[in-house]
Every structure is written in structure tokens, then in C-alpha cells.
Amino acid sequence: MELRHLQHFVAVAEDQHFTRAAERLMVSQSGLSASIRALERELQTPLFVRTTRRVTLTEAGRALLSEAERILAQVRSAHEAVAAVQGVLRGTLSLGTEQCIAGVNVAGLLAAFRRRHPDVEIRLRQAGSGELAEEVAAGRLDLAFAYRTQADTDQLRSVSLTGEPMTVLCHPTHPLATGGAAVTPDDLGREVFVDFHPDWGPRRTTDAAFSAAGVRRTVALEVNDVHSLLDLVDENLGVAVVPRHFRHKRETLTALPVKGTGETVYETVALLPPEQATSPAARALMALLEQGTHEEP
Secondary structure (H helix, E strand, C coil), X not given: CCHHHHHHHHHHHHHCCHHHHHHHHCCCHHHHHHHHHHHHHHHCCCCXXXXXXXXXXXXXXXXXXXXXXXXXXXXXXHHHHHHHXXXXXXXXXXXXXXXXXXXXXXXXXXXXXXXXXXXXXXXXXXXXXXHHHHHHHCCCCCEEEEECCCCCCCCCEEEEEEXXXXXXXXXXXXXXXXXXXXXXXXXXXXXXXXXXXXXCHXXXXXXXXXXXXXXXXXXXXXXXXXXXXXXXXXXXXXXXXXXXXXXXXXXXXXXXXXXXXXCCCXXXXXXXXXXXXCCHHHHHHHHHHHHCHHHCC
């Protein structure tokens, strides 16, 4: 099995199209098709279901994809490790992050990294914490800044960044705001909630707190960005339970502490592969984070 066969297979799986994958790889379509056929002959099973418009993975193809991505990530890390020993950091840094993550200034950190390592290409994608954890474990991301969604495994480890309590945000004319006191999940049981997609860290934290308290809640307004959530609360269309640092993003809203949720906190972490599989670029980024270099003007 040749590495180029795996590279070609992953490209077709991502694009779901032979022509687009061939163009991206800058190879002929006939050569790409021959490469996939050679891989299928070696594995003695079809990897794709081909139609006139697109191709989809077979069950065997889906099984191979995660392993192929992990192998290619390890090969890339090996090349980058050799370059690092020679004194030059090259290659790609693939980073994932949730929106408005606490404990790290992502833009500042990446700017500091680029100043230190201009030969490394930076790729950034934003997603929910559950998806980011899967991407790091599969080798598609070098690391990610996210909410802690699970305990460490043999494919994923975490480095704690910060933890903070959750806060209720509501319109200043809302009945909760007039009291100004801390509220419990029971106090909020009948409220209409604005919240994020279930894969987001703040939503997972809030769901866990209410579940532990035995209180059901209604998320009527579900959004995928912080500003939309704040706008909806600002129009008094619902209340939101969010990490405490969100209160500084809209000073016109009333922020109330939440009590009665036990040890539930919003903990953000850096998600990385096992130590031996961590790329030199990811190590360099974490070193800058620990030094606080990203906070420099």
C-alpha cells in the first residue's frame, strides 16, 4: 500500500468527486482512478459507490478513511519533526476552536506564532467542541481549543486552560433582573431560552447543570453564533445561560449569578493527540501559549 494511494483515497472521499479531487491534487483523472482501483484490488473490496454525479464511501471505505487520515497525519508529523531537528519549523498547523473561547486569545496567539514561524501555513476552522474532539482524535486537526467534553483517551488528551461559572443574561426589564439576586435552575424552569447548538460547550454545560438539578427547560431559539444570541436576549425574546465572560460582550444586558448547580463549571481546554503523535507545530503553539507570548502588543 503506497502513501499516494491513501492520499488519493482521502481526497476523493473529501470531495465526493473524482474530477474535483484530481484537479486539487494536480493529477490526471485517469491516474487518480487507477490509483483508487489499485487500492481496492489490494484490499479486495470496493471503497466507493460511483454514480454519474458523485461518489460515496462504502462501509469498507468509511472504515478505511479514519485510519488513512491518521496515517497521513503521522507521516506529516514525521516530516515536520525532522525539519524541526534541523532548526526550521515547516509544514502546516491545523487548529480548531469554538467561538469566544475563554483562556486564550486565539488571534493574538496565531499572530505570535506566525512571527516566530513564518514558514508554517496556518489553517483555522471553527466548530462545536464535540466535533473538534473527533477531528483531533482522527488526526485531521493538530490541536483545538474547546470545552472539555470527555475524559482523556489513548487518542486524545487535554490541557486545562481555565474554568468559570455560568451566568444568566436577560433583558434589564425582565422580571429576573428586577430582583438582581442569584437564580437557581428551578427559578428558570419556565423561562424561554436562547442557546447554542447542542455540540457547543456552553450548551453542553447548561444542559448538564439542568439535568443534574432535575429541571427541564425549553430552548426555543437556537443559534450558532454569540452575537445572534446576545441580540435575541437584548430584544427580550428569552434568557441565556452562558460562561461568565460573555457578560462583557453586551453591557446593556443584566447578568445574574447561577447557584444550585453543584460543581458544574465551564472548563476550556486545549485538545491534543497523544504526546508522541503531537506535531512540532502544535508543540510550538502550546509553548507560546504557556509563555503568554500571545498577550504581547
